[in-house]
Amino acid sequence: MNISKRKQGILAIICTIAMIVTSITVYNPREVKADTDYSKLTYNYKHDYKKDGEAFMKGSGDKKSPWKVAIDTSQSKGDIVNWMTTGAGSLNFYNEMFMNVTWHGNYPDATLEINGVKVEKVENGGNGVQVFNSAEIHVNAKEWINNNAYNVVKVTSKDGSQYVTFIVATGDKAVTSSEETTTRDPSAVVWKDIANGSGYSYNDNTEVKVENVQKPSFASEQGIYMTVSNTIESVTINGVDSKKYKTQGAGVVVYLSGLVKGENTINIKYTGGEATVIIKNENETIYTVSIDGTEKQYEEGATITVPADGQGYYNVTKKEAYAPGTELTVNENMTLKSIELNVTMTKGASIRLAAPTGLRFQTTVKSGNGIAADEILNSKTVTTGTLITTLDLYTTHGNTLTKESASIYTVLDIANNGWFGEESNKETGKFCGSIIKIQGKNYGRKFIAVGYATINYSNGDTKTVYAEVTENNAKSIEYVANEVQKSAAYKNNYTDAQKAIINKYINGEEIPE
Structure with a gap:
């Protein structure tokens, strides 16, 4: 549809890009009434245009037109933004029926999307309004209004390298209040209920389009479905990428289980921009409990019981262990992992050469x-x-x-006080226990050992995990000394003092303290 230059001049809206957060923003459907005094819709923005540092935006000169326009700078980039900012572009509405989008530069065959849906062009090309060498798209507005209070309009150049996004509000659809106000105060907080989600609402001062609570096929949980104007790159909930969401293109389902605060800030980064929405959860506080990777949601104060088998469970956040079958009160998110300690003995024994000397057994504990x-x-x-x-x-x-054997017969219980190895090369979990001051008459007597790891639970209970012990691992200090004397290490690495200790054990000579 072609528009006469006279009508174009009457209907022209001279736009700037940098004004969404002050003079005009998306109109709130519960707080804003339609305005017919378009002289109020102005905004000053300093730049070099006309050398006077002033640019302005106005509603249509046609007082019958209900349209208002807000431009979102965070979603706009490229030369189109520069040209629009310098006052060279315009956005027009004709007789409440057609929308003309024009811009400075030769970009024929541009595409137009409204609310994420591509709009077929009625006409594309020709001279734009108040600009030269421009492309122009005419769209029948009635085909996409659908009673929306606002609509996201995106124009993209043919090669996809440049685009500009507008948020268009319909003044007549926005009237539900008799308040004498024509603009939305950005600091005003208005909570809008979320469809299908009792107790959930959102602060509607946002660019995010919040749809409803649902569980689409691509999501694993029920959540709040919302969309932005381009492909989503990342999502954070309360500043953390908790993975409590699932994206698909420009849409995301934020799982209800991830909304653990009274007010939850959702930040969405997408191709070309970033948007934030605050979701209020007025339901009972919900926490997530993960047990060995299986997550379940519980209301605050709920009681759960950890599985009654195995070695118990470790709370990776609080750094404490729970005995099998322990009942816990849920008052925070918890990640529990079953404890799996494995205790083994090193085959045989060795001689402790440092004073006091003796027969040494080595244990390794792995988690x-x-x-x-x-x-x-x-x-x-x-x-x-x-x-x-x-x-x-x-x-x-x-x-x-x-440990219970000590009450029946003679058993040494040697508590570990450090890991084995040189100070700079200690291996966590590897340690030794030695029997010292062995009398000469017992040099040929076999000793047997078992290493253990005792889990100390939060309720004061304990559980001890033992290494497997066999008679084959029993050794006498005389036997071990003879084996050492036969080794290459004895010949090449032992000092004379160390060799003397080995020889005394072989010869039955007692070693003084």
Whole structure:
């Protein structure tokens, strides 16, 4: 549809890009009434246009037109923005029926999207209004109004390199209040209920289009579906990428389980821009409890019971362990992992050469299920040690060697106080226990040992995990000394003082303290 130059001059709206947060913003459907005094819709923006530093935006000169226009700078880029900012472009509405979008520059065959839907062009090309060498698109407005209070309009150059986004509000659709106001105060907070989501609302001073609560096929949970004007790149909830959402193109479902605060700030970065919306959750506070990767949501104050088998569960946030079957009150998000400690003995034994010398056994404790050994073993949650007794006592009492054995027969319980190795090369989880000051008459007597790790639960209970112990691992200090003497290390690496200790154990000579 062609418009006469006279009508174009009457209907022209001279726009600037940088004004959305002050004079005109998206009209609030509950607070704004239509305005017919278009002289109020002005905004000063300093630049070099006409050398007087003034640019302005006005409503249409046609007083019958209900249209108002706001331009979102955060979603606009490229030369189009520059040209529009310098006052060279315009956005026109004709007889409440057609919208003309024009811009400075030769960009024929541009595309137009309204509310994310591509609009077929009625006419494309020709001379634009108050600009030269321009492209022009005419769109039948009635085809896309659909009673919306505002509509997102995006114009993109043919090669996709440049685009500009407008937010268009319909004044007649925005009238639901008798207040004498024509613009939206950006500081005003208006909560708008979210469809299908009782207790959920959003601050409608946002560029994000909040649809409803739903569970689309691409999402794993029920959540609030919302859209922006371009492909989403990232989402944060309350400043954290909690993964409590699922995106698809320009849409995202923010899971209700991720809205754990009374007011939740959702920030969405998308191609060419960024937008924020605040979601209010007036329902019971919901927390997420993850047990070995399986997440469930609970209301605040709910009681849960951790599984009753295994070695218990570790709270990775609070750094504490829970006994199997423990009941917990949910008052925060929790991530629990089952404790999986594995305790093994190094085959055989060795000679402790540092004074006081003796027979040494080595134990290794490893932590599984993603709980780092450095975390759980270097705390009060787990304590480690070695039990040592003679082989004859062990066999006499049913081949049993535990902490409880100490109440039945003679058992040494040697608490670990450090990890094995040089100071700069210690290995968390590896430690030794030694029986010292062995009398000469016992040099040939076999000793047996078992390493252990005791889990100290938050309720005061404990559970001890033991290494497997066999008679084959029982050794005498005389036997070990003889094996050492045969080794290459004895010949090449041992000092004379160390060799003297080995020889005394072989010869049955007691070693003074």
